[in-house]
Amino acid sequence: MTETPVRPTTPAETWRELRRGNVRFVAGKPQHPHQDVERRASLAEGQRPLVAIFGCADSRLAAEIIFDVGLGDAFVVRNAGQVISSSVVGSLEYAVGVLHVPLILVLGHDACGAVGAAITSQSADAEPLPPHIAELISSIVPAVRKVAGGDPDAPIDAAAVDAAFVGREHLRATVAHLLEESEMISDAIAAGTLAIVGANYRLAEGKVDTDVVVGQI
Template identity: 40%
Template sequence: MTDLPPITPHEALDLLKDGNRRFLSDAPYTPVMDRVHRLHLAAAQRPFAAYLSCSDSRVPPELLFERGLGELFIVRNAGNTLCATALGSLEFAVTQLQVPLIVVMGHEACGAVSAAVSVARGETAYSGNVGKVLQSLLPAVLEADPWAEDLCNAAALCNVRRVVKELREEASPALLEPQAAGRLMVVGAYYHLDSGRVDFFQNY
């Protein structure tokens, strides 16, 4: 992507959608990773999208969208929560790297969300930093109804909606101003572990 002109937010989203369609086809994919390309990227990076994704080992954004070195600026943590580090990283991607798109992606059977469900139901207690991570997921669990069937997946979707809403409406001017000017778009996404399909949600 470093040798291409700037793209619009919608063009960036289309690149991700096309990549996931190729991923679903099970066709072999080999990203460009040769020495010349690495040297080219060593001078500067220019990713076309920033990603807030779960740390789950089954959810690697580069593979799900068949992207290579230097194309995605990825922020990962358990439960794809919007902690200070994640927010600051996304602001860096927008202000310093001029990415036109931020994607917040949750997924099926999220272990962090499942643990937060256990906490909400009073079944388990976690101490230390794990407990702090789960605290940030509890609002999504409670909003989704802590006694609902398939609560884990419902809460994971709710968490994506909450994070997207915050980035769209409550974030710093570093993110709000480029959105108002049409230079930046924030969308939600949800990954299905069994099929490999990623659904994108531009509106909630």
């Protein structure tokens, strides 16, 4: 008789489980757990996810596939460029305060369209963006300016700015912003019941690389 695997409950155990799933995905040997009829039925009355994932809305960043998890395993919040907003913070606080997830994963990726748009928006010949898109990428512009350096008010040479560096800087700023916005999340980290991992997904390889960790992992 096969024993049921022990469910991870700590931040460190949860991150190890997600990394194991990503290794399977990269190797082309996913197990596709928790995707059957029995699992679906068992979740009808409630959920108890392992992790809250806040990631970019890019169609190539399907978290459940990347980490080889299934129904009920990941509480996923997404928008273009993984930009912090009140709805994002509220959703993650729900995951922490009500669903008691031990880990928040902030997931960025290379070749991000929102990052590219933020870089281009700072060039001298940039065309005006639709208002809602402009508002969205405004949160990424500080990372662009930090990487570009020089006069913060002067146009930049978009071709000379490394988008990967901007993406990483924005990822770190996003984690910091989340901590600033949510006392609940900061308190849970201080209590040792929660950790945040900021990571980058490499589109071609399928691998997730850890960039920043807050809490005990």
